[in-house]
Amino acid sequence: MMMKVYLDNNATTMVDPEVKAAMDPYVCEIYGNPNSLHDFGTATHPALRKAMDQMYEALGARDEDDIVVTSCATESNNWVLKSVWLDLIQNGEKDHIITTEVEHPSVTAVCRWLESRGVRVTYLPVNADGIVEAHTVRDFITDKTALVSVMWANNETGAVFPIEQIAEVCKEKGVLLHTDGVQAVGKIAVNVTKAGVDFMSFSAHKFHGPKGVGGLYIRGGRSLTSLLHGGEQMGGRRSGTLNVPGIVGMGKAMELANYYLRFEEQHVRRLRDKLEDAILQIPDTYSVGPRDNRTPNTVLVSVRGVEGEAMLWDLNRAGIAASTGSACASEDLEANPIMIAVGADNELAHTAVRLSLSRFTTEAEIDYTIDVFKKAVERLRAISSTYAYTPKKEGA
C-alpha cells in the first residue's frame, strides 16, 4: 500500500490544526490594523498581547527583553549581522565576526557579503560530532571581534551546539553572541535567559506555525540599528504593519511546541531511533553525530554506493519526502558541505540523506519508511558501479 510520509520537517512543517484555528478569526473577521485608533484596530490587541506572552513564556525571555516579530529567520539573521556591521564595524571600533562553516545560507551569505565590504570573518570548522566547542570560539576571539554567530542546532545533522558554554566565553570576552535558533525552537528546550545569548533568530514554520513570520530575540539593553524604517511598529525596532494572523499563529505554535517538548523528547526520539537503528542494520550505512547530542527528530544517514538524489527519487516514488544537501540536487553539483565538515570520507560525501520527523509522524509511517528504504538501497546498490553487490539468494 502506498502511503504519504513527510520526513522533511527540518525544511518546513505542517501547520498544527490548533494553530490554524487560532489564526482563523484574524483573517476575515478581526482584520483591523493594530495601529488604528478605532475598534477594528484595537480588537486585535488582546490576541497580539496573548501571542507575545506565549512567546516570552516559551523562550524564557524577561520583560525587559525584546522579541521582535520579523518576516522570517532569514530577515532576523540579516538584521543582526548587517546591523552589527553598521553599529560596531563601520565606525572602525571592531573589524571581525566569528561564525561556523555549517551555518544556514542566511548567515553564511551575509558573512560573504560583509567580507566583500572589508569585514574579517572566521568560519570555524565543526568537530567529528558536527559541533563547535566553546574553547575553539575562545581561541579565535580578539579585541576586534564584534560578534559571534553560532547556530543552536544544525539543520542537516540535528547536532546541538553548546550555546550556554559559548555564551559564557562571549560574556567573559565582552563579545556579542547571536544564535540561529531555527532548528532548536520546538525541538529542544530553549531558554534564552538561561543560555545567556544576546540575539536569537527563529521561524514559525519550523514548529508547526505559519510561513512568512519569524522573530528575533534581543536581550534587554542591546542596541541594534533597524533595517526596516517606517512606522512605529514593534517599538520602532522593525516597521511594517503587524502580521496579525501570523503573530497569533506563531504564539500559539510556540506554546504548543513547548507543551509537546517532552513528547518530542520521548515519542519522536523513539521513532527516530527506531528508523535510524533499522537503517544502520543495512551493511555499510552510517549516521552523522552522536544521537544523544542531536535534536530528537533528525538523522542524516549515508548509504555507501548510493547517490543521495537517487535515494530521494526512490523514496519519493513510494510517497516519502526526505532531503539531501548533496551534489546533484542543488544547482552547484557540490558535495554536501556538512559531510566534508564532519570529516566523512570522500566517497560518502554524495550519499547523505536527511530524514526529519515531527510530532505528527506515526509509527506506521516509520515502519513503512523502513521497508521502502531497505528496498531502495537494494535496488540502487544493484545498479551501483561502486558497491560490490551480492544479490540476496532466494529464500535466504
Next chain:
Amino acid sequence: MAKSDLIGGSIWEEYSQKVQDLMNNPRNQGELTEEDAKRLGGELIVADFGAESCGDAVRLYWIVDPKTDKILDAKFKSFGCGTAIASSDTMVELCKGKTVDEAVKITNIDVEKAMRDEPDTPAVPPQKMHCSVMAYDVIKKAASLYKGVDMESFEEEIIVCECARVSLSTIKEVIKLNDLKTVEEITDYTKAGAFCKSCIRPGGHEEREYYLVDILEQTRKEMEEEKLKEQADKQASGEEVPFKEMTMVQKIKAIDKVIDENIRQYLIMDGGNMEILDVKENGEYTDVYIRYLGACSGCASSSTGTLYAIESTLKQKLDPNIRVLPI
C-alpha cells in the same frame, strides 16, 4: 530574472517522461562476464569512468566481436543520481549493434536527445547535462581499452565545454567574429558554460584544462595585437587609417602632424605658438588639451577665432568629434 524565475522550480519537474521511466526501470543495468563473452564469441571490455567522490561514476561492459568490431552486448553500472542512471542506460542502448568506431561517434548530445519526449524540449535541466557527458566519456574509455590506444586519440579537437561539446576553436572564432567581451556573451552565442558551469572558471564542479575566462582574456589580447599589427601594416603601406580606429599614440601623432602642417606656422608668424598637453577619450569625443605659448597666451582671439580655426581644421582633417580645450 523575470516572472518565471521568481519562484524556483524543482529540477525533477524538468525530467522528461523517458528519463523518469529509465530512472525507475533501466533496461541495460547489470554486468557481463567472461562466460558471457565466451558464449557470444567476443571479447569482454570493462571500462570505468568517474569517481564516487565526484558524485558520478559509471562502469561500461561491452562484448565486442574481434572480427567485425561489432558490439554484441552491452551493460552498465552507475553510482549517480537518477539522470546519470538514465543517461548511462540510453548510452548502452545506443552502443548495442554498432561497431566500436561507430560507437565512439555517439556524443552526450545524442544521449540527451534520445531521452527527449518532444524533439525541441530538453530531456534534463541544464545542470544535469553533465550526467550525459559521463556516458559519453565512458564509451571513449571502452574503445581505447579495446583498441589499446589513448582516450584522447578519439577527440579530433580540444573540447572546452563537454556538456554542450563546444571546441576551443569555435569559442575563439565566435569571440573574434562578434567582438564578444564577456563570458555571458560566449554562453549566449555557443551554449558553452550554460550547463554544469565547470568550464567557466577554476573552482567549479570539475577541474578543466581550459576555462572560458582565460580563453576570453587570451583571445581579446590576440585581437588587440592583430588590430595593432593591421594598422601598422596599413600605415606602412601608406593606407589611411580612420581616426576613430587609431591607437592613442597614433591619434596624438596625427593631431600633432595636422597642427604642424596647418596651424603652427601662422601662430609663429604672429610671435606665438602652442603645445599639446594631453589627448583624452571622452565618450564619443576626443578632447585635445592645449596651451598657448608666447604672444598667443592672453591674445583675445585665442579663445575665439584662433581656437575655432584649430578645432575646425582638426575636425575637417581628422574627425568631427574632436574638441579642443585650451588651458
